[in-house]
Amino acid sequence: DAGVTQSPTHLIKTRGQHVTLRCSPISGHKSVSWYQQVLGQGPQFIFQYYEKEERGRGNFPDRFSARQFPNYSSELNVNALLLGDSALYLCASSLGGGNTEAFFGQGTRLTVV
Amino acid sequence: DQQVKQNSPSLSVQEGRISILNCDYTNSMFDYFLWYKKYPAEGPTFLISISSIKDKNEDGRFTVFLNKSAKHLSLHIVPSQPGDSAVYFCAARGRSNDYKLSFGAGTTVTVRA
Numbered sequence: 001d002a003g004v005t006q007s008p009t010h011l012i013k014t015r016g017q018h019v020t021l022r023c024s025p026i027s028g029h030k031s032v033s034w035y036q037q038v039l040g041q042g043p044q045f046i047f048q049y050y051e052k053e054e055r056g057r058g059n060f061p062d063r064f065s066a067r068q069f070p071n072y073s074s075e076l077n078v079n080a081l082l083l084g085d086s087a088l089y090l091c092a093s094s095l096g097g098g099n100t101e102a103f104f105g106q107g108t109r110l111t112v113v
Numbered sequence: 114d115q116q117v118k119q120n121s122p123s124l125s126v127q128e129g130r131i132s133i134l135n136c137d138y139t140n141s142m143f144d145y146f147l148w149y150k151k152y153p154a155e156g157p158t159f160l161i162s163i164s165s166i167k168d169k170n171e172d173g174r175f176t177v178f179l180n181k182s183a184k185h186l187s188l189h190i191v192p193s194q195p196g197d198s199a200v201y202f203c204a205a206r207g208r209s210n211d212y213k214l215s216f217g218a219g220t221t222v223t224v225r226a
Contacts (some may be wrong), residue, residue: 004156033213042117042202042216043157056212090156098211100145104156 002027004093004105012111013081021076021108025093031055032074033102034066035090043090049074050097081112116140117205119217127225132190134220136203139184143205147214148177148188151200160201161188193224 005024013019025032031050035043045058049068063079072093078085088109092102118137126132136146144165149157163170163177163186170177176189190197200221204214 006156035214035216040218042119042204042218043214045213045215048212050212056210058213092214098145099147099206099214100162101159102147102214103159104149106154106156 004091004103006089006091006105006108008108009106010109010111012113015081015083015112017081018077018079019081019110021078021089021091021110022073023076023091023093023105024073025091026103029093029095029103030072031094031097031099032068032072033092033094033099034074034076035092035104036060037088037090037107038086046076048097055097078110083112086110086112115218116143117203117215117217119201119203119220121220122218123221123223125223125225126193128195129192132188132193132197132222132224134188134190134201134203134222136186136188136217137184138186138205138215140205140207140215141184142207142209143215144208145206145211146177146179146186147204147206148175149202149204150197151202151219157202190222193222195224195226198222198224 033048034046037043047066088107094102147162148160203217
């Protein structure tokens with residue numbers, strides 16, 4: 001069975017550019033969450049989508065947006081990239097929205113130069 | 114604010130001995146707790162979880178203990194194996210905002226042969 005898949009695995013962008021990260025959840029899972037992990041810290045919650053609706057948003061600026069598609073895959077978009085956006089972006093999928101068992105993808109390493 | 118804290122950034126243990134990882138939290142509304150293991154260049158892997166209505170949950174070599182009055186949980190790994198060398202994250206879910214997990218900063222475990 002395929003786990004959570006994220007693309008791309010690595011990305012280098014220039015300040016001010018825009019980036020789109022993609023996530024495919026485990027088959028049958030209807031919830032996708034996005035987290036940002038910077039070096040030396042634990043993952044920080046950005047968004048959760050369940051059944052294509054936003055259920056929650058973390059403390060991130062409006063430059064961050066996301067959406068979930070009818071097949072439950074998801075995109076995370078970041079506009080006007082800053083150096084501080086350099087991080088590992090993780091996608092997690094779960095059956096429902098309650099996070100009693102959330103499974104993570106391998107992440108997308110974003111470097112902003 | 115950091116509602117989930119892992120105060121030991123690192124732990125070194127001999128192969129075959131017990132590893133004990135600790136986690137403290139401040140939010141009394143947390144009702145579900147999870148432990149994840151993370152290898153470099155991979156996403157976090159779910160290990161074990163516990164509901165706040167329990168004080169212990171066991172799965173093979175992994176046991177999680179929850180002390181609600183102290184707002185403290187611990188993960189015991191017995192016996193420790195070289196493949197257990199990784200970063201371990203404690204995460205918690207709030208009863209009223211179950212759409213997100215709050216993570217600690219992680220503990221790096223090194224198992225010595």
